[in-house]
Amino acid sequence: MDYIIAKSIVSNYKEDNNWFGANYTMNIYKGCCHGCIYCDSRSDCYAIENFDNVRAKENSLDIIRKELKSKRKKGVVSTGSMSDPYNPFEKKYNLTGRALEIINENGFGIEIATKSDLITRDVEILKRIKEHSPVICKLTITTMDDELCKKIEPNVAVTSKRFKAIEKLSSEGIYTGVLLMPILPFINDSEENIISIVRMAKKCGAKFVYPLFGVTLRNNQRDYFFKALDKNFYGVKEEYLNVFGYEYLCLSPNANYLYKILSDECKKLDILYKMKDIVEDYKKGYFNEQISLFDI
Numbered sequence: 001m002d003y004i005i006a007k008s009i010v011s012n013y014k015e016d017n018n019w020f021g022a023n024y025t026m027n028i029y030k031g032c033c034h035g036c037i038y039c040d041s042r043s044d045c046y047a048i049e050n051f052d053n054v055r056a057k058e059n060s061l062d063i064i065r066k067e068l069k070s071k072r073k074k075g076v077v078s079t080g081s082m083s084d085p086y087n088p089f090e091k092k093y094n095l096t097g098r099a100l101e102i103i104n105e106n107g108f109g110i111e112i113a114t115k116s117d118l119i120t121r122d123v124e125i126l127k128r129i130k131e132h133s134p135v136i137c138k139l140t141i142t143t144m145d146d147e148l149c150k151k152i153e154p155n156v157a158v159t160s161k162r163f164k165a166i167e168k169l170s171s172e173g174i175y176t177g178v179l180l181m182p183i184l185p186f187i188n189d190s191e192e193n194i195i196s197i198v199r200m201a202k203k204c205g206a207k208f209v210y211p212l213f214g215v216t217l218r219n220n221q222r223d224y225f226f227k228a229l230d231k232n233f234y235g236v237k238e239e240y241l242n243v244f245g246y247e248y249l250c251l252s253p254n255a256n257y258l259y260k261i262l263s264d265e266c267k268k269l270d271i272l273y274k275m276k277d278i279v280e281d282y283k284k285g286y287f288n289e290q291i292s293l294f295d296i
């Protein structure tokens with residue numbers, strides 16, 4: 001694995017983060033080799049060269065230790081926004097795992113987003129963090145069909161393995177749920193797909209399913225996505241161009257209906273699906289803070 005120099009890794013404190021209520025962000029790796037066809041981090045605006053080539057930030061653990069010690073406010077650290085913290089190199093290098101130890105030693109909470117079942121390796125350290133601070137794990141699930149999953153997220157654990165990871169984390173008392181996004185118009189935006197994911201989430205002990213019934217597309221990311229559509233989804237690129245042109249937000253034509261069936265099913269099964277409720281629930285009993293979040 002290659003290394004790059006980083007001056008800083010943990011961001012400044014943010015009080016009211018609308019995205020799962022995290023107060024800090026942390027990315028130990030730059031780039032991601034999971035190959036998701038819709039990955040937003042490929043967009044020109046982030047200017048990440050050779051995005052598929054994973055690089056680790058040099059001395060990342062020392063930097064994280066020093067930065068956490070200097071923070072005046074405790075809070076939840078988020079990881080997994082611009083690269084998956086459980087890429088294949090993590091198995092050998094254990095940088096995310098060791099960063100979790102540092103987070104625990106310094107009394108912070110953690111929010112993890114991943115598509116890899118390698119996260120279950122760290123269940124014991126997550127349990128230790130949970131003793132003093134909030135912990136939330138989000139596994140992305142976009143389709144119930146493992147074969148379709150291999151086409152849209154080709155280099156990472158398939159859906160069935162991700163559900164097993166949710167089951168393992170939940171059974172160990174870790175607050176875990178599903179990021180149901182992106183739902184790609186004309187590919188996985190069916191009622192059957194949504195209902196089956198919510199039901200399986202419940203079966204595996206997930207506490208929430210948080211959806212986006214569409215995908216966002218920007219320069220460069222869109223080119224990569226369209227090439228993948230040409231390769232595996234005959235005629236679908238033309239449908240995107242007809243319906244959305246070059247718009248940023250491409251919502252499923254069924255978005256309103258799918259949200260309705262998701263919310264009905266979640267209510268029936270007692271699963272959370274609104275950001276405000278999820279944040280309040282996983283932080284319950286930890287920080288005595290005012291939470292101000294959007295409610296959709």
Ligand code: SF4
Nearest residue numbers: 032034035036039083
């Ligand atoms: S796992 Fe996340 S960062 Fe990696 S390619 Fe997929 S969407 Fe992009």
